[in-house]
Amino acid sequence: MTFDCKDLERALAVPELLPDAREHAKVCDACRRELWLWSEMSNVAPGLRQEWDTPDLWPKIRETLAAQQKAARPRSFDWRILAVAAALVMAVSVFVVMRWRPGSSAPAARQDSDFLTEQTLKEVEQSEAAYRASIDKLSRLAQPKLNASDNPETIADREKLLVLDSEISEVRSTVDRNRFNARLQTELAVLYREKQDTLKEILQRAQKY
């Protein structure tokens, strides 16, 4: 290929042409200067990088994160304890009531105390559907409030809702495999109740401000 000055631009875009361009530059001052400038830009560019010490920056970030963690921790601790306690109380109550029901002293072929009847299951599922509808409605109202702010309280609320959602989905998938299990249904109801209360609390707080 006969390389000409007008081919230089194309050679800069197509690396395969660069050897020809360099060859041509040996006899052409203008192209030599252009080629030198092209590669020299890349050579000097890293020197433009700014570096300076900021010994206070990480401690400031760590302090803020620690404060946020602290603000979030007691809230999530309280509700978890509460949820577990409520689930236990309800499970024990169901067990005691079923165990001491007249005529239930002899073990049945299936342990009625641990399982729901078709009728009860229907009621439980209706009440679950009502919870879900109410939660969906509350979520739609609370979402803009949750997105609007990044204060520690809102962050804690967001985290709590995330944890609740993941626990609900976990329990739900277990319930789907064992719909008649009273303990699981109770646990699910407690979690729904907790989510509903949390969303109500967020909306009430938003109204105050």
Added chain:
Amino acid sequence: MPLAMAAGRVKARNDADLILASKRGDLSAFEEIYATHAGRMKSIAFHMLGDRADAEDAVQEAFLKIYRGAGAIQFDSHLAPWIYRILLNCCYDTGRKRRHQAEAPLTVEPAAQENAPLQVALRHALGRIHPQHRMVFWLFEVEGFRHSEVAAILEIPEGTSKKWLFEAKQELKRLLTESRS
């Protein structure tokens, strides 16, 4: 754990391990992420904002957002592009808040070691080219990212990153040639 120690063992745990540990509230893991990326982040933020205090604010805000967002990141995604995307957004926000123009001209506070005439001219010329071209030039030539990384950070195709770099260098070459003649 002191930062210097963290910096020394940055490669001991990979990005996925670090973000997983950060998700669990392990601040020392998060400090490793900081040690790996903070220097480059400050430089980019300074390039965009033209002021060290603003750059530090943007980096701080970015790390707070990264920590909060750690729970949402997918493990199959790369950590670095996500981190730098958050940084760029924080810089735009900081720029707006301070009523500066985001990606301000680069004439303030030249680098301490900057003494070569070409380097001075290049810094000046960079302030005059198209902002998108400038950003690609900065990330590729100054910060040393690969085209695949630049593309992921700016959410553009890799081919566009290459094209914009070429166009940036063409513009710069023209400006530098004009200033020299």
